[in-house]
Amino acid sequence: MTTPAFPSETATRLASYLEGRWVEGSGGTLVRDAAYGAPVALVSSDGLDFAAALRYGREQGRALRRTTFHQRAAMLRALAGYLTERKELFYELSYRTGATRRDGWVDIEGGIGTLFSYSSLTRRELPNERFLVEGEVERLSKRGTFVGQHVLVPREGVAVHINAFNFPVWGMLEKFAPSFVAGVPSLVKPATQTAYLTERVVHAIIESGILPEGSLQLICGGAGDLFDHLEEQDVVTFTGSAATARKLKTHPNIVARSIPFNTEADSLNAIVLGESVQPGQPEFDLFVREVVNEMTAKAGQKCTAIRRVIVPRDRVEAVSEALRARLSKITLGDPTRDDVRMGPLVNAHQRDETVKVVQALCAEAELLLGHERPELLGGDWEAGGFMAPTVLYCERPLEASAPHELEAFGPVVTLMPYQGPDEAAELARRGRGSLVASIVSHERSEVRELFYGLASAHGRVLVLNRDSAPESTGHGSPLPQLVHGGPGRAGGGEELGGVRGIKHYMQRTAVQADPTTLGAITGEYVTGGExxxxxxxxxxxxxxxxxxxxxxxxxxxxxxxxxxxxxxxxxxxxxxxxxxxxxxxxxxxxxxxxxxxxxxxxxxxxxxxxxxxxxxxxxxxxxxxxxxxxxxxxxxxxxxxxxxxxxxxxxxxxxxxxxxxxxxxxxxxxxxxxxxxxxxxxxxxxxx
Incomplete structure (x- = not known):
């Protein structure tokens, strides 16, 4: 693939899709290409009426709620097929975010795959109804004439999805799919830095004509006074920094109206090398490979990326040398090139902010790798967001605070030694709640002990060894079937998780009645009924x-x-x-x-x-x-x-x-x- 020059000094003005039409805001923020710094888009939502957009979504949502789970699943499947046919259009813009083809695959086809996945599990696990009966009938009286059961119905509001810059496609679709299946329309606000890719995908969705009008709206630009107009039936989901999450979650209107707010925040995820693993064993190589993959995929810009590498003290040197050897083969440059393994961060500003965090980490850690500036295969060091893979070493991690508090959102990890499984688990928990941790070991008793030391502080734990590796999706890959989220710093929320993700957008109501009446409500025969x-x-x-x-x-x-x-x-x-x-x-x-x-x-x-x-x-x-x-x-x-x-x-x-x-x-x-x-x-x- 040849290297594009991106010579244009003009930027496309992005539009938002609100109230069934494309509208442009005034003014705007200039977004630049990640590799060359060339203008890409002008992004603004100034002057747009968010109160009207929310009203429109609630009103139009009636049509969506009149469809059944299976009808929504069929629409999701058709939409996924439509987007798949146009995926190359999305890749063209994905390169400009700094993503390589491999990075773009996770974002674009991973997002589309989530639509396929939710379509399948909905038809497989949910009834062809507009409501969901949950659990068994509870007998509430001695003779069984008074019984109860839980029923879930769609909330009659709008699901507001606020997404981070690192996954402009998957981040939108993994939230949209379960809320759509639940029967709740979405209002999506992508991060400004990569909103141009989200807008391209939404254009295709609207052009398809597959979804009922009002099912999906888009804000390109700031959220403005959006939160002031939210109501009790609305839902907010947020992906991004823990600091921003705290600010939004405590918005006076969110607090006053008890509006559900689901947070998935960046966290200091860890990987632990078991004490049973020695250099030369398959698990040692898997460990090193996984760390490097998480550092270089999306240039380390993933909320699930490994930040803390926890290894037995007597294997620190072996691990650091293995990381150095593998990272030396990583090529940086223009993400459109086939010979480039790692692209830039989303922009030069993000790179500079990440460098500042590395400098702060150096107060309690030693810089092992990252001093040098590798040769670029295309791109611009100054105008682009390029950063060399960086490895730090913290000699006394139990006495340090910065490696457990500061996140460098880029290709940066901190190596930490431990002695004994209790110390390894303590180090992992020092992150105060994470999305994911990985355990690399083939010794089952060791894995069991480490798992129960990690589980309370992590939303997901991956066990990687020679048996799981051939089909493992890896440390940083959330799957539609399993929960994505984590406690504490990670936000305390849940996304995906199969049917669990759908239920977040539904109201669970307990029904108490006689068996015959309960059956009339749920459409199911209840023992003891007529x-x-x-x-x-x-x-x-x-x-x-x-x-x-x-x-x-x-x-x-x-x-x-x-x-x-x-x-x-x-x-x-x-x-x-x-x-x-x-x-x-x-x-x-x-x-x-x-x-x-x-x-x-x-x-x-x-x-x-x-x-x-x-x-x-x-x-x-x-x-x-x-x-x-x-x-x-x-x-x-x-x-x-x-x-x-x-x-x-x-x-x-x-x-x-x-x-x-x-x-x-x-x-x-x-x-x-x-x-x-x-x-x-x-x-x-x-x-x-």
């Missing part, structure tokens, strides 16, 4: 014909000794309580009892409708509990009731189906409950 019985067996009804509460009470069946013996021979289960008369008499049962799975099998035979029909297959069994034992001569019967219906999307050429959850109760001759469970069946439905 059932619907007619002459048509529920298994003879299609998915569309079936009603929640449709029920069938079977005939009775007496369990015999022959049943138990035959089931034992068929299954191979010869447990003494079923076949040994003497041992069973001395057991907790006092007699021989039937196998639990025999009861489930007999019940299935009693409630099934054997002829071909709309029920196509058994899809699974859940929540099985055996309540009372059933012995020889006891008589059982079963009731099966349609509990919940889940419509499945049909792929081209597939038979349209849905999944029906059935509540099953097996009782004995005394009407005592002996077993309860849920079965799922695949049922034919009408074509779309």
């Amino acid at each position: 059932v619907l019985e007619d002459r048509v067996h529920p298994f003879r009804k299609t998915f569309d014909e079936l009603r929640i509460g449709d029920s069938y009470l079977t005939h009775r069946r007496t369990i015999t000794e022959a049943d138990i013996v035959n089931f034992a021979n068929l299954s191979g289960d010869h447990f003494y309580a079923h076949l040994d008369e003497i041992a069973a008499r001395d057991s907790i049962f006092g007699r021989r009892v039937a196998h639990g799975y025999l009861l489930v099998s007999v019940a299935a035979g009693m409630f099934v409708s054997p002829a071909p029909g709309p029920v196509l297959a058994n899809y699974g069994l859940e929540r099985l509990r055996f309540i009372e034992p059933v012995g020889i001569g006891d008589t059982i019967r079963a009731r099966i009731t349609a509990k919940r219906k889940i419509r499945k999307d049909a792929k081209p050429g597939e038979r349209p189906t849905g999944v029906v959850e059935w509540a099953v109760e097996i009782t004995n001759q005394n009407d005592q409950l002996v077993a309860t469970y849920t079965i799922l069946t695949l049922v034919e439905r009408a074509a779309d």
Whole structure:
């Protein structure tokens, strides 16, 4: 790839997308290219009406809330595909932020991948509804006529997402995806330094026409009086420095209205080399590689980047030499070049601020690497934001404060020696709360001890060794399925985490009612509620014909000794309580009892409708509990009731189906409950 000259001295004026149209602010801040210092964009939100934008989002949000989780998931998937087709347009601007192709991949395709991920997990784990029923029904009275359950509904406000400069695409999309699935519209405010890349992506999103109007608004520039107009149903998420987070979180309107504020702040993340690891072992090489990767990816400008490198005292020299050798091979320069491994920081100002922090750290640490100025393969040392990888060494880290307090937001780490796992954990905890820590060791007992020393102060702990390395995503990579956040200095918030991330934008409400009314509210049958019985067996009804509460009470069946013996021979289960008369008499049962799975099998035979029909297959069994034992001569019967219906999307050429959850109760001759469970069946439905 050739090196671009970026000769233009003109800058594009960015627009914000508010109230369904693109609008420009007056004046503006000039943003420059990270490698050459050439003008890129003029950014301003001065004069824009944020109060009106928030009102618009709340009003338009009604249309979004009328869609179901599955409909939103389908829109996310379509949007992800649309953005993927245009990703090269985003890479063109990503280079100007100082990101190499590898850096841009994490930001651009990582962000798009989060849309795909949330689309899949929503269709897999959430119902095709506009609300979410959480947990089991709680029985609140002796006879069961008064019950309760939790229901989550979308908040009727706007999710305001304030993002840092280092991930202008992923930072927006990883917040937008769960809030959109929850049914809450977003108002995104990216950091000014890289807002031009976020604006390019939002342009593509709006042009796609996939999302309901008002689902996404964009502010390019300062937040102005935005916080003054927030209301109780709104939500704020913030990524950035801990100092800025404290300032915003204590805004008078945030405090007065108790507006939810989720913080993901930069933190002093650590990596610990286990005492069992020696030079020459795979884990030693993995450790050094991980440190270098975290220093050079995004030029160390990641909230999850390693800042403190904690190693056994007798391995400090070996680690420092290995870091020096590997870092000497890192090439700096124009991020568009294929032979450049590390690009510049976002701008010269950010580089200068990082250098100041390094100088402050040197009061309690020795500079091992970073004095020199390597050759650049394109770019400008003065006008750009280039900085050499820097390694410091703190001889007495337990007595020092600066390495545990000051963060150099760039390619900078501080090496710290330790003796014993307790000291290693203490050093890691000195960061006062971090997003992530890594443990590098193949000794499981050592990993276990270190993990429990680190866990209370970290939102995520990565264990890296020869077994996990081939597929590990690495120290600095938050994943949609797992929580991203951390306690203390890291902000005390949570993002992502699968369905957990969606629930942050929903109101959890406890419902108390009789079983029938609760079922009417949730759309699910509640044990003890009214059932619907007619002459048509529920298994003879299609998915569309079936009603929640449709029920069938079977005939009775007496369990015999022959049943138990035959089931034992068929299954191979010869447990003494079923076949040994003497041992069973001395057991907790006092007699021989039937196998639990025999009861489930007999019940299935009693409630099934054997002829071909709309029920196509058994899809699974859940929540099985055996309540009372059933012995020889006891008589059982079963009731099966349609509990919940889940419509499945049909792929081209597939038979349209849905999944029906059935509540099953097996009782004995005394009407005592002996077993309860849920079965799922695949049922034919009408074509779309």
